[in-house]
Amino acid sequence: MRRTTPAPPVRIVHLGLGAFCRSHTAWYTHHAADSSDWGIAAYAGRTRSRDLTARLARQNGLYSIVERGPVRDRVEVIGSIVRAHSGGDVPRLVADLSAAATAIITLTITETGYRLRADDTPDWDDPSVVADAEILRGVARGTVTTSDARPVTALGRLLLGLDARRRAGSGPVAVVSCDNLSDNGGRLRRGLSALAAGCLPETAAWIAEHAAFVSSSVDRITPRLAADEAAALAAEYADEAVVVTEPFRDWILCGRFPAGRPAWEAAQARFVADIEPWEARKLWLLNGAHTLLACLGLVRGHDTVARAVADPVCRDAVNRLWNEAERHLPDGLDVPAYRRALLERFENPRIEHPLAQIAIDTLTKLRLRVVPVAERELAAGREAAGCATAIAAWVVAARRGALPQDASSESVRRAAGAPDPVLSMLTLLSAELAKRRRPFQSRIAAAQARIDLADP
Ligand SMILES: NC(=O)c1ccc[n+]([C@@H]2O[C@H](COP(=O)([O-])OP(=O)(O)OC[C@H]3O[C@@H](n4cnc5c(N)ncnc54)[C@H](O)[C@@H]3O)[C@@H](O)[C@H]2O)c1
Ligand SMILES: O=P(O)(O)OC[C@@H](O)[C@@H](O)[C@H](O)[C@H](O)CO
Incomplete structure (x- = not known):
């Protein structure tokens, strides 16, 4: 050229x-x-x-x-x-x-x-x-x-x-x-x-x-x-x-x-x-959903974002995560329109976005994309069940060896194989969440059981 x-x-x-x-x-x-x-x-x-x-x-x-x-x-x-x-x-x-x-x-x-x-x-x-x-x-x-x-x-x-x-x-x-x-x-x-x-x-x-x-x-x-x-x-x-x-x-x-x-x-x-609200909207909604879809989608046998988001179980999990994130975004960001547009972008059948690519460095990505929402929901006295599902999907994906090799693979593998995998993986993800939030751990464990039971 x-x-x-x-x-x-x-x-x-x-x-x-x-x-x-x-x-x-x-x-x-x-x-x-x-x-x-x-x-x-x-x-x-x-x-x-x-x-x-x-x-x-x-x-x-x-x-x-x-x-x-x-x-x-x-x-x-x-x-x-x-x-x-x-x-x-x-x-x-x-x-x-x-x-x-x-x-x-x-x-x-x-x-x-x-x-x-x-x-x-x-x-x-x-x-x-x-x-x-x-x-x-x-x-x-x-x-x-x-x-x-x-x-x-x-x-x-x-x-x-x-x-x-x-x-x-x-x-x-x-x-x-x-x-x-x-x-x-x-x-x-x-x-x-x-x-x-x-x-x-x-x-x-x-x-x-x-x-x-x-x-x-x-x-x-x-x-x-x-x-x-x-x-x-x-x-x-x-x-x-x-x-x-x-x-x-x-x-x-x-x-x-x-x-x-x-x-x-x-x-x-x-x-x-002030960039913070815009960053939060993008990271929690787009990237948070991507990381959730990557883990849950891989576990449910999908390979791309478009195929995962077409699965009602994955789509419902995305919507529940978004409902929690949306509560912590300020007015004026037109979140409903952003959510609608995101679903259309994810559904684009001609973009082959491999879930395995998004799943690289999931540990770091969950810390940035899901943990901040979970912390805010729990601090507000709510259950953060959508966030718990995202974390549970990671636990299941790690336990089944469905995640790609990355810099934290070894520590994730060890935590996933521990006697209490939810506690060990949550500790790796966020010591704060693991220390203070027993009911949240139970919610992750319950979501993990549901994902395992629904194995397609
Ligand atoms: N691809 C997307 O859709 C997208 C969208 C928004 C933001 N981003 C941001 O851009 C980053 C890169 O995405 P990409 O699609 O270009 O990925 P890529 O794998 O195509 O390229 C990543 C680049 O970063 C370098 N790199 C990778 N690990 C590094 C490390 N540990 N230290 C220094 N350099 C390193 C690689 O050599 C390469 O030059 C993403 O991680 C993300 O933060 C990507
Ligand atoms: O690029 P990463 O690895 O940080 O994250 C994977 C995707 O979530 C990300 O690339 C999105 O496609 C992107 O952020 C969209 O703007």
């Missing part, structure tokens, strides 16, 4: 090049009113994404988005990604992060990619975090040069880049998290600042003054393609990096851009003063 107009200059650095940033961040930037001024240098996170960077690099960053509606496809070529790199190319990443032209850093590194604890401090039990901190301390002491440093975590690499930016005097920058986490910008600021304080104190002070952290609620269902579908699309569109997504899209942002930003509002991005 060849460009017919000059590539825009790189002013955005993206961490976590995958399906989603191509369907969302890059789409919005391509459709910004001043798109010719804003190019993206995108870096993958894990080694297994190396193949995608190579394919995109061969196509000068160009790729097609197939917007897959219930009846037909709409295809367009996106040109905002100018360069694609492996995340292991740390010197290149550091050069981009420290360039004066770079105004924005965006992230889609997955929820677990932040490697933070519940209190937003770095997870010091993670050997990669410990190893990266040691490298960064070496940089601060001068025993490791920036060009020799090879941190492996996303935050370690970001911090190394911001340290170089401080030293280069390249000015302020906005850091925008686009991951499915509540208060994602705040969490990133706290996590990165804590890591910096322990390793690069001068850069911690620089971050406090020169880095603006933007929170954003991102919404566009974009499944990772199966290999055979990717191959068929590559042949059809003569494009090795096609991404398939739904027609719906939404991006709500909250925060400052001290070095400027694309005019994303031309593509209907919204800038708000």
